[in-house]
Amino acid sequence: MEISNWRVWLTASVLLLAAFLTVPRLWSGPSRAAAMNAERTMVFVCSETGTVYTGIPRTTPAASPVTGNQTLMPGWYCPRCNKWYAGPGMETVQRSRRAPLCEICRQPLLVEGPPPAMAATLPVTE
Numbered sequence: 001m002e003i004s005n006w007r008v009w010l011t012a013s014v015l016l017l018a019a020f021l022t023v024p025r026l027w028s029g030p031s032r033a034a035a036m037n038a039e040r041t042m043v044f045v046c047s048e049t050g051t052v053y054t055g056i057p058r059t060t061p062a063a064s065p066v067t068g069n070q071t072l073m074p075g076w077y078c079p080r081c082n083k084w085y086a087g088p089g090m091e092t093v094q095r096s097r098r099a100p101l102c103e104i105c106r107q108p109l110l111v112e113g114p115p116p117a118m119a120a121t122l123p124v125t126e
């Protein structure tokens with residue numbers, strides 16, 4: 001009798017402990033997702049100056065932190081030139097159903113590429 005009581009209490013406390021460990025994780029879910037989002041950066045290139053920036057995703061054209069003009073476009077990587085260029089937005093690419101071509105070497109540009117070495121970081125708020 002004593003042993004089975006002890007087992008019930010053990011089971012209950014294990015379940016309680018499991019709930020205690022799980023519930024805060026569920027609660028922290030949305031804020032974790034937001035933190036992940038903030039860490040996700042994207043490359044932008046100023047169509048006016050060619051300056052490369054990295055920052056959290058935002059709608060383009062976005063304001064340049066230097067001039068304030070709406071000249072920041074999504075960055076597209078050319079593996080042949082080994083450079084990031086200002087390119088069209090994703091919506092435009094999805095509409096035309098093909099990747100933009102490099103204006104210098106006519107190679108298809110890539111959305112992903114090595115992080116630009118000399119990129120300035122965009123402020124979080126526009």
Ligand SMILES: [Zn+2]
Binds near residue numbers: 080082104
């Ligand atoms: Zn190229």
